[in-house]
Amino acid sequence: MTEHSTGKGGFVARDRDWHPAPYHPPYKTSVKRAPQAALLSFPTTASEITGPTFGHGIIGPQDNDLIHNFTGESAIGPRIVVHGRVQDEFGRGVGGALVEVWQANAGGRYRHRKEGYVAALDPNFGGCGRVITDADGFYEFRTIMPGAYPWPNGMNDWRPAHIHFSVFGHSFAQRLITQMYFEGDPLISLCPIVGSIQNPDAVKALIAPLDKARTVPMDALAYKFDIVLRGRRQTAFETRPEGL
Amino acid sequence: MVQPLNVLKESPSQTAGPYVHIGCTPNFCGIGGVWAEDLGARMKTGPVQGEEIVITGAVHDGMGMVLKDALVEIWQADSQGRFPGHDAEADPNFTGFGRSPGDMETGAFRFETVKPGRVRWTDGRWQAPHISVWIVARGINIGLQTRIYFDDEAKANAEDPILTRLEHQGRVRTLLAARQEDGSYRFDVHIQGPQETVFFDI
Ligand SMILES: [Fe+3]
DSSP states (O other), X not given: OOGGGSOSSOBOOOOTTTSOOSOOTTSGGGTTSSOOSOOEEOOOOHHHHOOOOOOGGGOOTTTTBTTTTTTSSOOSSOEEEEEEEEEETTSOBOTTOEEEEEOOOTTSOOSSTTOOOOSOOOTTOOOEEEEEOXXXXXXXXXXXXXXXXXXXXXXXXXXXXXXXXXXXXXXXXGOEEEEEEETTOTTGGGOTTGGGOOOHHHHHTTEEOBXXXXXXXXXXXXXXXXXXXXXXXXXXXXXXXXXX | OOOOOOOOOOOOOOOOOTTHHHHHOXXXXXXXXXXXXXXXSOSBSSOXXXXXXXXXXXXXXXXXXXXXXXXXEEEOOOTTSXXXXXXXXXXXXXXXXXXXOOOTTTOOEEEEEEOOOOOBOTTSOBOOSOEEEEEEOTTOSSOEEEEEEETTOHHHHHTOTTGGGOSSGGGGGGGEEEEOTTSOEEOOEESSSTTOOOOEEO
16 A cells, blocks of 8 residues: 555544434334444554455456356346445545445345345346455446345335445455445435435435446446545644544 | 535445345355355464464344344454554464354354454553454444453553543443453443443544
8 A cells, every 4th residue: 555545644533424323213223223322432543544455366357247256147137337436535546445245136136045025036146246446446346237125124115226335445444334326216215224324415425326438338337436435644743642 | 615625525334234244254144156265254374373262242232132144343463463464574374354244043253363462552552452343234324343352451451541541431341351261252242221332433
């Protein structure tokens, strides 16, 4: 990692009003899975500024191709390319970031023993993939368009089509799991999980636009999904010891 | 009006949902053959330096029920307080990173690792041996951060900058892994309630 790709100081504090509320009663499971006591704040130390590093060596040639990586045969559904850039809050690309994704198949069904939806399994779709960003933070993978699916929460709640993202930056303090939604999906505004995010601009940050310029003619549509991880402060005038 | 700051906002978190294991530990949940081994399944890749330890535990919700769909990740220094990948001297056979999906039936997580050495606080003081923890699951809208300390490190714990700083000193025990008779450590996480684990905003 180069010095200009990351600051050298501690991390900028998380904006907890921008993130979803941990306790959001319309998303019922959150009620008993949200801490009630105040979180303890302290400056990031070496334990949080460092983090695991994963080399390109762990990535197989089909890891970023969810259309084919389960059986080698083509999965069913509209083919899409998802691409974007992982950057920090200062716009610096985060190279070498590990991006892991998982999703339902075109019918909205997951390959999981706890899955109860009646939609058909696709024998050629596993639903997981991963990719490591290039030196400037760019990534891309291809998959099929996931279907919307119903889930047990309210009487009739449906998840908008989405892809789950797990991202490792350079530091354990940057660890993030989120979801990507698709431009134009009317289910986004009805979803209690999306609704745990109170700020409409924050919701927009998770909606990927159709990217006609990156489509593959006669093959795949494309969506762009940029990801922002926490940034580290510059240190030219950093005071040590850091104030508490 | 003023100039824009041109600072970006961090991507908002979303819950990992009930199927986090498909993406993060596919082999564990029966999706074999996509890649050979789940990430973080082994923290030791050869003979390691220091004391080898086992940590088990579970994550409990506000009703005292064990979560069976959580994913727990840990990150730690090696036995000499060096971070793998960040310190050229670090133990080459230790990854420092563990990921446990929890047992399908009991929800118990398990890490086979080494007792971490001490690392310094921002002002140079020594912290007590600890392991950074990150927990996600269905119903958790933003990952929970905490630390595992060790109940047999009384002297180091007594001078640790975080443990000594907790206003409610009675909650220190929620951060301590307890040495068991078989030599392993037990660490239970309580998301809410009277035993609520101290979570961090780091
Ligand atoms: Fe989902």
